[in-house]
Amino acid sequence: MDIAIVGRHTKVSEDLRQKIFEKMEKIETLAPRATRADVHVVHERNPKHGNERERVEITVRGGRVVRAEASAEDRMIALDAAIQKLVEQLRKLHERKVHRHQGKTGLHSVPPAPEPAEGDERVASVEAWEGAPEGSHREIPIDGTPIVIRSKTHAAPPMTVADALDHMELVGHDFFLFHDADTGLASAVYRRRGWTYGVIHLEQSDAGVQAEEAERESA
Structure with missing residues (x-):
């Protein structure tokens, strides 16, 4: 090496x-x-x-x-x-x-964990975000405020929840964004206490789909 x-x-x-x-x-x-x-x-x-x-x-x-x-x-x-x-x-x-x-129970077959008590979640730090995979990024100012949002975009192949957890552990982050290969949804896995994890899937609402269709028709 x-x-x-x-x-x-x-x-x-x-x-x-x-x-x-x-x-x-x-x-x-x-x-x-x-x-x-x-x-x-x-x-x-x-x-x-x-x-x-x-x-x-x-x-x-x-x-x-x-x-x-x-x-x-x-x-x-x-x-x-x-x-x-x-x-x-x-x-x-x-x-x-x-x-x-060894055929241990996978993440998909584990019942959802109970909602965490207040303060249970660990918030990812700015340093963790800066260590994300290489990609394009830009800074977006918020009008009328001193706040600037750093936006970062990178390409990534679809993966399973288990693979996303592996990636999260390897880079030492508290969360990992990915495209779920099983559902096709934008998703995020995150660390809870001990060896427990959570996963969030983003599913577009019917209103959002209708708005997109209307925009395409008017174009």
Whole structure:
């Protein structure tokens, strides 16, 4: 596996490079099909709070993309935390594959989970959204306000709910948008507490269909 190490707003010492190579050996064992890993070491300054932090971002490519990041005051601690996140994501993926192979109950046959109590859901962070697959993006200002919405579009093949969960775990997000291969609907899987997940399907209402038909007829 090729490993590319990049420093942003900082220099990466030879000692840190060697540590990265050593720790990535474990990732190679867990992800033998991986062909490349991009490791970014970022020095972050926060003048408002008068502190500085080190962030390590690791993206493993080859087949599926696996991504993890962590920040700490010490870059070695951040590296250890990012590696640990990668290991956990790869192990979860392996366990899910084993369960499927053994004929364990799939997501589609599981009864819907009860509605979560207030505060149960985990909201995805901006950092997680920035780690989404490559695609076109633009910023949309809201008239009369200082608010700007960042819009991002990327192409993706249809997939099953189980595959969408795998992708979500691998990139370390709390949600994942996808086209459901079984229903043909735009959908999203999201993480709840522990090992429970949720899935949302968007189905167009009759009013929306009628509006589209009327627009086509008038065109």
